[in-house]
Amino acid sequence: MRSAKDFFRPLAVGAPDPLREIPARPSRAIHFFDPSNPKMAAKVPDMVGTVDVLLGNLEDAVKAENKDAARDGLVRIAKETDTLGARRGPTQLWTRVNALDSPWGLDDLTTLVTEIGDVLDVIMVPKVEGAEDIHYVDRLLAQLEAKAGLDQPLMVHAILETARGMVNVEEICAASPRMQGISLGPADMAADRRMKTTRVGGGHPGYLVRQDPADGSEESIAAERTTYQQDLWHYTISRMVDACVSNGIYPFYGPFGDIADTVACEDQFRNAYLLGCVGTWSLHPKQIAIANKVFSPSVEDVTHARRVVAAMGDGTGAVMLDGKMEDDASCKQCLVMVQLADQLAAVDPELKKQYDAIEPVSEKAGA
Ligand SMILES: CC(=O)SCCNC(=O)CCNC(=O)[C@H](O)C(C)(C)COP(=O)(O)OP(=O)(O)OC[C@H]1O[C@@H](n2cnc3c(N)ncnc32)[C@H](O)[C@@H]1OP(=O)(O)O
Ligand SMILES: O=CC(=O)O
Numbered sequence: 001m002r003s004a005k006d007f008f009r010p011l012a013v014g015a016p017d018p019l020r021e022i023p024a025r026p027s028r029a030i031h032f033f034d035p036s037n038p039k040m041a042a043k044v045p046d047m048v049g050t051v052d053v054l055l056g057n058l059e060d061a062v063k064a065e066n067k068d069a070a071r072d073g074l075v076r077i078a079k080e081t082d083t084l085g086a087r088r089g090p091t092q093l094w095t096r097v098n099a100l101d102s103p104w105g106l107d108d109l110t111t112l113v114t115e116i117g118d119v120l121d122v123i124m125v126p127k128v129e130g131a132e133d134i135h136y137v138d139r140l141l142a143q144l145e146a147k148a149g150l151d152q153p154l155m156v157h158a159i160l161e162t163a164r165g166m167v168n169v170e171e172i173c174a175a176s177p178r179m180q181g182i183s184l185g186p187a188d189m190a191a192d193r194r195m196k197t198t199r200v201g202g203g204h205p206g207y208l209v210r211q212d213p214a215d216g217s218e219e220s221i222a223a224e225r226t227t228y229q230q231d232l233w234h235y236t237i238s239r240m241v242d243a244c245v246s247n248g249i250y251p252f253y254g255p256f257g258d259i260a261d262t263v264a265c266e267d268q269f270r271n272a273y274l275l276g277c278v279g280t281w282s283l284h285p286k287q288i289a290i291a292n293k294v295f296s297p298s299v300e301d302v303t304h305a306r307r308v309v310a311a312m313g314d315g316t317g318a319v320m321l322d323g324k325m326e327d328d329a330s331c332k333q334c335l336v337m338v339q340l341a342d343q344l345a346a347v348d349p350e351l352k353k354q355y356d357a358i359e360p361v362s363e364k365a366g367a
């Protein structure tokens with residue numbers, strides 16, 4: 001393991017200095033597109049400014065025979081769309097490269113860093129199993145950055161999609177100063193764990209608890225009883241959030257495959273938002289608005305949070321507001337909301353309008 005002093009030294013001569021802190025950029029929707037699909041590729045320039053992140057996907061969902069075309073397509077799109085990428089416009093440019101053990105992963109990294117490394121913000125690495133995967137990518141990126149003469153380091157985002165990755169999630173988050181965040185990959189995770197769901201993310205009606213029978217009789221056991229569906233992903237997302245936050249990086253939900261079920265999609269995204277995730281993936285244009293809505297605090301929440309912060313003055317002590325106790329801790333909860341709203345308002349004019357319309361807080365501690 002590197003010493004604390006060495007952690008922020010470049011891993012190759014001529015590579016840029018590693019980041020000391022990961023920038024908190026709004027990343028509510030990471031919108032996936034296949035750069036080898038002409039229809040999707042044609043839509044990218046018009047999507048800049050409408051979504052926080054555009055991600056050129058080279059891995060799963062791109063056919064093997066299209067892997068080279070997808071890589072070349074992403075290079076072309078990045079070069080031709082001169083407002084794409086956080087250094088050039090409002091929308092970040094990410095990529096998901098092929099797995100490190102695949103026939104394409106090395107060419108993906110080599111080509112993308114040397115051709116468009118000055119425009120790319122984050123490289124998503126799938127099927128990360130342990131710190132060793134991040135160490136490999138870390139050194140290779142430093143060599144490629146030096147070769148390409150880049151002045152800013154690329155960030156790395158891991159997908160949590162194997163049981164081993166889950167067991168090692170804390171060490172993955174801590175493996176490099178490049179680590180920007182982690183997304184849950186529920187489809188690969190379910191397969192690797194041998195979970196018996198064939199859905200791409202979301203809940204399952206079979207994962208439930210049932211009300212007790214009225215008594216022990218056969219009739220009461222056979223009778224209709226209330227059931228409550230449980231969250232299949234609660235443990236996984238919660239552990240991922242703790243691992244990310246304790247290492248100063250960002251947790252994200254991943255894909256929701258039932259494109260038609262926009263309601264359940266919104267529910268899954270909201271569960272992740274409430275547990276601490278900062279964004280999610282969007283697989284189809286119609287999921288972008290859902291993600292933006294869910295991962296932006298509501299006007300009601302921002303109104304309440306601003307009132308609590310104002311009532312709490314210097315943030316210490318306890319006050320009553322609308323019959324509820326507020327204190328230092330609940331003030332911190334409200335600051336999370338207020339700060340996120342400010343960050344998002346800076347990039348989203350429509351949201352800014354809504355937050356600006358909130359009546360200014362005049363009251364101090366209420367009764
Ligand atoms: C488990 C995982 O790894 S998840 C991550 C990997 N998967 C992905 O990246 C999937 C990305 N999404 C897709 O491939 C597609 O959205 C699909 C296959 C799910 C559905 O595609 P379609 O059947 O074409 O959907 P639909 O007919 O509703 O599309 C409407 C329009 O939106 C376009 N579109 C669909 N998805 C996208 C997208 N992700 N980005 C941009 N445009 C898109 C279509 O090309 C179509 O364009 P047109 O109006 O010019 O014909
Ligand atoms: O890559 C995503 C997944 O769910 O698998």
Ligand SMILES: [Mg+2]
Pocket residue numbers: 060126161185187188
């Ligand atoms: Mg996957």
